[in-house]
Amino acid sequence: MTVIESPTLASIDLDARYALACKIAKEAGERAVQMFRNRAALEVEHKGLQDVVSIADREVEGIVRKYVNEAFPDDAFLGEESAGGVSDALLGERVIWVVDPIDGTSCFLNGMYAWCVSIGILVDGEPAVGAVFDPNSGELFHAARGHGAFVDAVPLNANPARAVRDGVLGVGFSHRVKPEAFVPFLDRLLRDGGMFIRNGSGALMMAYVAAGRLIGYYEPHINSWDCLAGIVLVREAGGTVNDFFANDGLLRGNPIMAAGQALYPVLTTLVDGPAAQG
Known part of the structure; x- marks a missing residue:
């Protein structure tokens, strides 16, 4: 299956990265939901107004990074919790994994269900793969460029609304x-x-x-x-x-x-x- 029709991607195994992104999103989400159920014990830091981080964010990002590093050690990684140490040199990388380990941390910490694990992949500066896992509903939203979008195995279509x-x-x-x-x-x-x-x-x-x-x-x-x-x-x-x-x-x-x-x-x-x- 070829998911991106571009000669510049001949050396990039996007199928393998797509499959891994979906796998990691689910496994990281399953770990996150365990901590969600015991959130009262989590250490929390405030990075700024509307901006909090917990040990859960850091642990889940670590899980994702470990999988990526083991499978594709030459790929670059940009995670929310480690973004502060990233330089502009990242922009020259061919493949960049862009990760929010828990998007919706405030909801997570306050017992609301609007949070998820988000994993995206840029290839040659273009969005190529996306996986968003909602562990509370069990839904995995996933897509690869040129391959369509799905929730689990069901194809997705944007709303045809005109107003x-x-x-x-x-x-x-x-x-x-x-x-x-x-x-x-x-x-x-x-x-x-x-x-x-x-x-x-x-x-x-x-x-x-x-x-x-x-x-x-x-x-x-x-x-x-x-x-x-x-x-x-x-x-x-x-x-x-x-x-x-x-x-x-x-x-x-x-x-x-x-x-x-x-x-x-x-x-x-x-x-x-x-x-x-x-």
Whole structure:
């Protein structure tokens, strides 16, 4: 099976990496859910406003890294918990695993079920593989470029909605962005008859966009480990995603906007305001 039709990938065994990403996501998720059930005993650190980390995040990331290093020692690795020590030299690597061991740590620590393990793979700067495992529902969302998107073995298709009133939009927000840069978007969304949900896990909501459960997703700033897997999922499900990796989105983050093909232009107008209509 050839999942990417590109001569530059002749030496890259993407099938093996795809299979491993799915395997690791499930095994890491199974370990995470054990700690979730005993979360009262976890040590917790606060990295900043809306930004916490627990021993569970570090242990799960360690599990993922160990598997990757053993199977593909020449591949690069970018994990949320180790991102602080990464340099721009990473951008020159052909294959980069981009991992959030527990996306939705605040939900995890407070006993809510909106968290997941997210594993994405970049090949030659392009999103190539995505695996998002929700251990609370037992669902594995997975995709590889040119191969389609699935939840377990069921094919996924983005929602065909044409207007924001046709379903529920996912949104995310962090205080890396000023509220006044985000509130006008919510005002336009609600005035157009739309409704939104924010569950605390960008990776999981991107997976829901791929599955057609949400009509789209918007966040004014998100980190690559929270969305790379979701980008692959949405694109392979027939949806559209903005150019997240422009201006070094891999290391510095960027806005993310994803939706079905019909709704994407509408969402662009809501995000950019009336000027987006030309």
